[in-house]
Amino acid sequence: MEVKMPVKEIMTRNVVTIDIKCDVQQLAKKMLTYKVGSVIITDRKQPVGIVTERDIVKKIVSKNLRPDDISIKELMTTPLISISSTDDVTETMHKMVKLEIRRLPVVENGRLIGIITDTDLLAVSAEMGSIFSDLIKMHREKIFSMETEGRVFKGICEDCGYISDNLLEVEGKLLCESCRET
CATH class of the missing domain: 3.10.580.10 (CBS-domain)
Incomplete structure (x- = not known):
């Protein structure tokens, strides 16, 4: 969009x-x-x-x-x-x-x-980047609240940056299946 x-x-x-x-x-x-x-x-x-x-x-x-x-x-x-x-x-x-x-x-x-x-x-570009960063943090907090038994349904992998339907928290980071394996 x-x-x-x-x-x-x-x-x-x-x-x-x-x-x-x-x-x-x-x-x-x-x-x-x-x-x-x-x-x-x-x-x-x-x-x-x-x-x-x-x-x-x-x-x-x-x-x-x-x-x-x-x-x-x-x-x-x-x-x-x-x-x-x-x-x-x-x-x-x-x-x-x-x-x-x-x-x-x-x-x-x-x-x-x-x-x-x-x-x-x-200046506007920098401000928008900061707003996007805040939105990602808000989204991440929402994802954590949806967590069930260590699994997260959907979110952004903190290593590769891709959206995943299967995130897990590993050492304080949300990781997709591919990044957890490496």
Whole structure:
């Protein structure tokens, strides 16, 4: 069974933006003030591009330019690749990997409503792993309560990880028939 989770459940809603007419120094100060690695560029409040720390290094620092020598329009990555708040988190992960990008603005009807980053996705994945671990422990406790004369009817073998209908507790571990023999 596959569970779908919409991006809106985990996106960051307060996105740092700056108008396209501002200068690069203002953009960099905003990144420092808000402690972010990217800023969404807007033109008349519509999202049109993104500038990341990598863009600054690649297009300014590595070319030994001064920030005043380049406009935000020249610096930003455009067109802006974005997603909808109803897009699935798993599909979003695949999109980010395929496109080799770490941030995706969330746009609805041309309006920026959030952003999702690779860090957001990793945090959710880690949390889900922890929840699955807790669920397995709960399931294991339920199985122990069903135990009759040392036999367990069904569960997950603690050595091989496979589901078995014939688990036994051996030295404090639930083992399937194959693992008990080895």
